Amino acid sequence: MSSPKTTPSSTGSTQWSTVSSQVAQSIEQAIQEASDKLRAVSLDIHSHPELGWEEHHAHDALTEFMEKQGFQVERHAYGMDTAWKATYEVGQGGRTIGFNSEMDALMGIGHACGHNLIAISGCAAALGVAAALKKHNIAGKIVLLGTPAEEGGGGKTELLARDAYKGMDACLMIHPGTGGNGSGSVTSTSIVGFTVTYKGKSAHAGGAPEKGINALDAAVAAYVNISVLRQQVPGTNRIHGVIAGSENWSANVIPGEAQLKYGVRAPTAREVMDLVPRVLNCFKAAALSSGCTHEITISHAYLDLQPCTTLETAYQEFCKERWGSEGYDVSDRTSISASTDFGDVTYHLPGLHPMFHLPNAHGGEFPPKAPEAHQAALKAATGIAVVGARIVVDGDFAQETRKTWEKQMTDIESEKVIANLKDLLAPYRKQRE
Numbered sequence: 001m002s003s004p005k006t007t008p009s010s011t012g013s014t015q016w017s018t019v020s021s022q023v024a025q026s027i028e029q030a031i032q033e034a035s036d037k038l039r040a041v042s043l044d045i046h047s048h049p050e051l052g053w054e055e056h057h058a059h060d061a062l063t064e065f066m067e068k069q070g071f072q073v074e075r076h077a078y079g080m081d082t083a084w085k086a087t088y089e090v091g092q093g094g095r096t097i098g099f100n101s102e103m104d105a106l107m108g109i110g111h112a113c114g115h116n117l118i119a120i121s122g123c124a125a126a127l128g129v130a131a132a133l134k135k136h137n138i139a140g141k142i143v144l145l146g147t148p149a150e151e152g153g154g155g156k157t158e159l160l161a162r163d164a165y166k167g168m169d170a171c172l173m174i175h176p177g178t179g180g181n182g183s184g185s186v187t188s189t190s191i192v193g194f195t196v197t198y199k200g201k202s203a204h205a206g207g208a209p210e211k212g213i214n215a216l217d218a219a220v221a222a223y224v225n226i227s228v229l230r231q232q233v234p235g236t237n238r239i240h241g242v243i244a245g246s247e248n249w250s251a252n253v254i255p256g257e258a259q260l261k262y263g264v265r266a267p268t269a270r271e272v273m274d275l276v277p278r279v280l281n282c283f284k285a286a287a288l289s290s291g292c293t294h295e296i297t298i299s300h301a302y303l304d305l306q307p308c309t310t311l312e313t314a315y316q317e318f319c320k321e322r323w324g325s326e327g328y329d330v331s332d333r334t335s336i337s338a339s340t341d342f343g344d345v346t347y348h349l350p351g352l353h354p355m356f357h358l359p360n361a362h363g364g365e366f367p368p369k370a371p372e373a374h375q376a377a378l379k380a381a382t383g384i385a386v387v388g389a390r391i392v393v394d395g396d397f398a399q400e401t402r403k404t405w406e407k408q409m410t411d412i413e414s415e416k417v418i419a420n421l422k423d424l425l426a427p428y429r430k431q432r433e
């Protein structure tokens with residue numbers, strides 16, 4: 001990257017129509033040039049799967065990589081061990097675009113969700129925009145956040161609470177999905193994750209069962225209560241959970257302690273708020289009938305994903321124009337029943353979270369470490385990078401994005417939803433140590 005020869009324009013007077021193709025080309029070129037290095041980082045993370053809040057290896061690999069790209073790197077950012085921040089600024093007074101890199105793996109199945117691809121696509125988008133701003137001498141700032149614990153930990157919710165997204169004009173990230181060649185914008189469900197601990201009293205099941213209070217009975221009763229409830233809730237709702245056993249359980253001892261883990265989902269946070277009290281009643285009724293004490297805590301709570309429609313349209317348009325002729329399938333917005341802590345981000349600033357598909361070949365699906373999956377990630381990363389660059393370059397676009405998002409938030413009464421959900425869950429919140 002060469003240094004700027006003139007003072008960068010600071011307030012977005014640059015006409016997008018005149019620079020868009022050069023900016024997009026510069027972004028794509030920079031990303032493709034970094035492809036091998038990005039792939040090495042991706043494979044490294046893939047072979048070192050780490051659970052949420054424990055992404056130490058990924059934290060180190062990604063911060064080292066971004067530092068080598070000329071970014072200013074903050075390790076263990078915002079008082080969180082595995083969070084990080086990489087910043088790059090050209091000129092002064094330009095707008096700020098944000099990207100996110102997720103890093104955590106899943107219990108038992110490693111990086112099957114492909115967060116190694118999310119991690120490097122955030123880096124790719126950030127370095128792509130940095131190269132373009134520098135080359136075309138446009139003032140602006142790029143902030144890439146390494147966001148821990150997406151899988152049930154809520155790293156982005158923590159980061160939001162610690163003002164990590166403050167100053168960003170918009171924030172974008174991508175997530176892999178199954179089968180095909182293409183991508184598209186998605187919405188995702190709102191979720192509240194519960195852990196319920198029942199405590200009773202152990203006793204010998206043969207000798208003195210009447211002296212015991214059966215905590216497993218409480219867990220089973222709650223499980224059954226919820227199974228009965230399930231038929232009476234809207235078809236788009238999801239209530240799913242497990243009884244967490246103990247290695248010390250044995251058939252001839254009445255269990256003195258048992259635990260439930262549940263996820264309660266609905267398409268929107270508003271609908272989750274209708275469902276949660278009914279599920280809480282199922283938990284509480286089981287404690288009452290079994291005579292156990294119970295403690296309910298929240299492991300995580302994610303709002304639904306609200307893609308900013310201006311960013312969404314720009315992303316679809318770019319992808320269609322760039323790769324449509326090569327059979328890249330850009331789908332309209334779809335709803336998925338998974339959830340992400342990026343939902344919370346989209347309630348606080350304009351955001352976009354498209355899914356890209358890992359291509360199928362030879363009748364099978366490419367795992368997140370295949371070269372084809374890597375290229376699919378880089379394409380989608382190029383897409384969000386171009387939209388992100390447009391926020392920096394094109395003042396009208398940035399303004400329209402803000403206006404559209406504000407209207408979307410007014411329509412769903414976002415502030416009221418956030419406040420009501422907070423009140424509803426407050427008794428069950430436990431501070432993360």
Ligand SMILES: [Zn+2]
Nearest residue numbers: 113115150175
């Ligand atoms: Zn995921």
